[in-house]
Amino acid sequence: MELLKDRGVNGVFPFHVLAKPAGPRCNLRCAYCFYVEKEEELCSGDAPAFMSDATLERFVQDYIASQPGSEVPFAWQGGEPTLCGIDFFEKAFELQRRTRRESTSLTPSRQTAY
Numbered sequence: 001m002e003l004l005k006d007r008g009v010n011g012v013f014p015f016h017v018l019a020k021p022a023g024p025r026c027n028l029r030c031a032y033c034f035y036v037e038k039e040e041e042l043c044s045g046d047a048p049a050f051m052s053d054a055t056l057e058r059f060v061q062d063y064i065a066s067q068p069g070s071e072v073p074f075a076w077q078g079g080e081p082t083l084c085g086i087d088f089f090e091k092a093f094e095l096q097r098r099t100r101r102e103s104t105s106l107t108p109s110r111q112t113a114y
């Protein structure tokens with residue numbers, strides 16, 4: 001508990017979020033996946049195929065604003081995040097660059113099953 005107390009900034013602690021921009025539309029179809037079967041439930045009707053621009057912008061702004069430390073770890077995770085394409089990640093990186101505080105560094109990472 002002492003350790004946690006020492007790391008907080010104004011009572012706010014750093015945290016790490018895994019963003020899933022492709023959601024259950026992942027096409028890797030791992031046998032153990034719990035997520036792909038959610039496609040019908042989460043992606044029906046007018047739902048965008050991948051994370052929308054509005055959601056991306058809101059996520060980047062709120063996530064950076066919520067981090068008390070000097071490092072903001074962005075992690076893009078499955079479903080398979082590369083399905084969103086290069087344009088999506090260029091948009092995300094540009095938003096991150098524009099939104100970050102001058103004193104913060106951004107550490108992007110991507111996780112996939114393969």
Ligand code: SF4
Nearest residue numbers: 026029030033078079
């Ligand atoms: S990469 Fe992840 S989301 Fe995609 S099928 Fe495998 S476990 Fe599911």
